[in-house]
Amino acid sequence: MKLGNRLQTITSKIPKGLTVVDVGTDHAYLPIYLVNKGISEKVIATEILLGPYRKAQKNITKAGLQDFIDLRLGPGFNTINPAEADIAVIAGMGAMTIINIINESKQVADSFEKLILQPMKNPAELRKYLFKIGYKIIDEDVTWEDNKFYEIIVVRKANLSPFDETDIIVGPVIRNKKNPVIIEYINYRINILQGIIKDLKVSDTKACQKAVLKYEKLLKTLEEVIK
Incomplete structure (x- = not known):
């Protein structure tokens, strides 16, 4: 299975050997890739809608990975216990949806070593929220796929620290990378x-x-x- 640039960039942020939660897994492409490539031995995939859940179930079964991918039906982190996994991925959703997922399960969100977030729109609003609740941006990237730019923001729970408008608009890591895509x-x-x-x-x-x-x-x- 070959992933597009967006999901490929996300996988590049996931260290080998950790348990990953993929929120809103859709077709379960990311969990299947992580297990097949030996990046993760266990992935918890969640999906709120029954239609995509069944598609994910079918793809996981077809790949023979039922023992490695734990598919759960439910919204956000509602089916996840604190410290049950090391990393969570929330990708392909609007900033407000991501914010609501974190807000509704703050204890679970805070328990991950890091969150990998990929908002479809309003990344500045997401950064502002993350700074305000004490998350530190430890990595960022921009990728190009299907004639669109996508920002990827990697954070971990930390102490509250000062931030300014530039941090919100561009991001402290993005503005220092300055690669051709950025x-x-x-x-x-x-x-x-x-x-x-x-x-x-x-x-x-x-x-x-x-x-x-x-x-x-x-x-x-x-x-x-x-x-």
């Missing part, structure tokens, strides 16, 4: 912001003027990152 991603965001600012400047209302100041500040932050 630079392309930041330039993509800069181009979008420049278009928004241009459109807003057509109007002279106070609301638009306030928005221009906000987006110009954000634009400056992004431009500083790729200098």
Whole structure:
């Protein structure tokens, strides 16, 4: 089985020999890959919807991995006990969904050595939330698949520490990596912001003027990152 860039980047963040939880496993592609490649001897895969659950069950059975992949039906971490696994992956969901999953099972979330999170949108909102509840970003990445950029954020529970707007917007690890994909991603965001600012400047209302100041500040932050 060959994974796309998004899931492949996620697997690169998983050390060998640890028990992994895959929340919202869908077709169970990630758990099957982790076991087949010898990265993990045990994966707990959860799925909230019965349709995808049955598809995952079928794929796991077809791969002959029922003894290695524990498939559970239920939302988020509701079927997981604290310290039952080492790493949790929550990928392919919106930032608010990821936030709700962590909020609803905080004790379980805090028990993992690390969480690997891949929001489909609003990564800045997710970072802000994580900083506020005392999670530290230990790794980040950006990958490109199906004509879209995807941010991957790896965190662990830590003490509350100061953070600023730049940490929220770009991320403390991403802005220091500056590999070609990350630079392309930041330039993509800069181009979008420049278009928004241009459109807003057509109007002279106070609301638009306030928005221009906000987006110009954000634009400056992004431009500083790729200098």
